[in-house]
Amino acid sequence: MSPDRRQTIPGLPPLGEPFPDVRRIAVLRGGGLGDLVFALPAIAALRASYPGASVTLLGSPVHRALLAGRPDVVDEVDVLPVVPGVGDASGTEVDDAATERFVERHRARCYDLAVQVHGGGRNSNPFLLRLGARHTIGTRTSDAVPLERTIPYVYYQHEVLRALEVVALAGAAPAAGAVLTPTPAELERGAELLGRSGPGGDGRPVVALHPGASDPRRRWSPDRFGHLAARLAHHGVRVVVVGEGEDVALADRIVAVARAREPRRASLVGSLAGQLSLSDLVGVLASVDAFVGNDSGPRHVAEAVGTATSSVFWFGNVINAGALGRTRHRVAMAFTTACPVCGVDITQVGWTAERCEHDASVVDAVTLDEVWGNTREVLDGVLAARGERVGRDLDGGTQVDSSYGLHV
Numbered sequence: 514m515s516p517d518r519r520q521t522i523p524g525l526p527p528l529g530e531p532f533p534d535v536r537r538i539a540v541l542r543g544g545g546l547g548d549l550v551f552a553l554p555a556i557a558a559l560r561a562s563y564p565g566a567s568v569t570l571l572g573s574p575v576h577r578a579l580l581a582g583r584p585d586v587v588d589e590v591d592v593l594p595v596v597p598g599v600g601d602a603s604g605t606e607v608d609d610a611a612t613e614r615f616v617e618r619h620r621a622r623c624y625d626l627a628v629q630v631h632g633g634g635r636n637s638n639p640f641l642l643r644l645g646a647r648h649t650i651g652t653r654t655s656d657a658v659p660l661e662r663t664i665p666y667v668y669y670q671h672e673v674l675r676a677l678e679v680v681a682l683a684g685a686a687p688a689a690g691a692v693l694t695p696t697p698a699e700l701e702r703g704a705e706l707l708g709r710s711g712p713g714g715d716g717r718p719v720v721a722l723h724p725g726a727s728d729p730r731r732r733w734s735p736d737r738f739g740h741l742a743a744r745l746a747h748h749g750v751r752v753v754v755v756g757e758g759e760d761v762a763l764a765d766r767i768v769a770v771a772r773a774r775e776p777r778r779a780s781l782v783g784s785l786a787g788q789l790s791l792s793d794l795v796g797v798l799a800s801v802d803a804f805v806g807n808d809s810g811p812r813h814v815a816e817a818v819g820t821a822t823s824s825v826f827w828f829g830n831v832i833n834a835g836a837l838g839r840t841r842h843r844v845a846m847a848f849t850t851a852c853p854v855c856g857v858d859i860t861q862v863g864w865t866a867e868r869c870e871h872d873a874s875v876v877d878a879v880t881l882d883e884v885w886g887n888t889r890e891v892l893d894g895v896l897a898a899r900g901e902r903v904g905r906d907l908d909g910g911t912q913v914d915s916s917y918g919l920h921v
Contacts, residue, residue, distance in 0.1 A: 521686055525677060529662060531684030532648045535563045535625040541571045541641055542630050543593050543600055545727060546810025547834060549576045550817045552630050553692050555676035556587060559628070561688035573601055578791045582696055598636025620645045626683060630676040633657055633666035650682040669832045693817035695799040703796025706785060707753065718896060719751045721798060723806035724767060725760035729872040731808050733825040735763045737881050739770025741805065744885055746771060746781040754784040755794060755811060761787040803892045805884070807876065808834055816842065821895050823888040827875050829860060841894065843887035847876040
């Protein structure tokens with residue numbers, strides 16, 4: 514085997530032969546923030562391997578918003594029409610005419626390579642083939658329409674590695690560089706929102722908490738987040754809660770619990786939930802010292818911009834979406850295998866077992882002490898690199914607080 518065809522990541526297959534004369538690439542990846550973040554390393558690999566080609570992402574509105582002002586990632590984001598199993602169909606009726614216009618517009622692009630990194634291919638492969646690209650690659654379940662080159666779609670595989678395995682079919686090797694680079698304006702805005710810019714900053718460490726997740730079953734108790742925020746505040750760390758929509762009420766509860774637990778340091782815990790644009794959120798997540806949250810889009814964005822994370826995950830989702838490293842990331846796992854309400858097996862993927870109707874948390878088995886320990890370790894590592902530490906006493910001197918059992 515030629516040395517330049519070897520794969521650089523153990524476990525992934527050797528690189529396939531590159532396609533010749535590729536000038537236009539389309540990448541199909543719908544879904545939310547996390548879905549896009551998982552695909553970014555593969556997109557970067559394509560750009561590095563086909564440096565003269567333009568890359569169009571066929572994605573969702575939130576993808577367009579996140580990538581606005583980042584021409585180094587893709588050249589264009591076009592929002593997918595409402596197509597079952599491909600585009601977002603929540604609350605919107607399928608419009609066959611709009612789909613046909615979308616397909617015709619992209620057929621006219623005459624793509625040289627179309628890449629499917631959107632599920633197992635039952636719906637996405639037929640849609641991709643309608644674009645008429647000269648070459649196609651992607652994932653495929655046994656009953657999906659084949660593309661020119663495919664890898665088997667097996668649900669339990671990390672999404673980042675799955676996408677990299679797909680683009681390896683086209684000879685694209687993982688590329689060096691940041692996954693997602695905040696713009697200078699985002700960093701400036703993030704520092705401003707956190708009060709870390711100008712002479713008014715107090716120099717305290719800052720941790721962002723995010724209590725939400727698109728699936729309610731992936732949400733850790735807001736009361737536990739509140740107690741975690743109180744512990745952080747007790748140690749002189751500022752806490753800011755972020756989120757949107759349903760997260761706003763959760764954030765209010767977290768702030769209330771934390772301030773009741775630590776009334777003397779209530780000013781150290783606040784909320785920006787419901788107040789941030791997506792660009793603001795990127796700036797905030799890039800400007801804090803660490804992030805704590807569930808398996809969610811903001812968590813994946815925090816990791817992508819280089820922020821240390823401490824996360825709460827259902828163990829099955831760690832396989833698909835957990836942080837791969839442990840130097841700057843920790844994952845607390847709930848090993849729940851059955852619905853807490855009806856007892857149905859929740860380890861089976863959606864197309865082999867119907868999801869039950871219950872939204873009870875499957876991650877509340879994760880203890881406060883475990884998340885606190887993980888968060889403390891992550892934050893200690895970040896601050897140690899700056900010559901600082903967690904645990905200073907705000908009032909001076911050193912004391913032992915028996916309610917937390919830690920030297921502060």
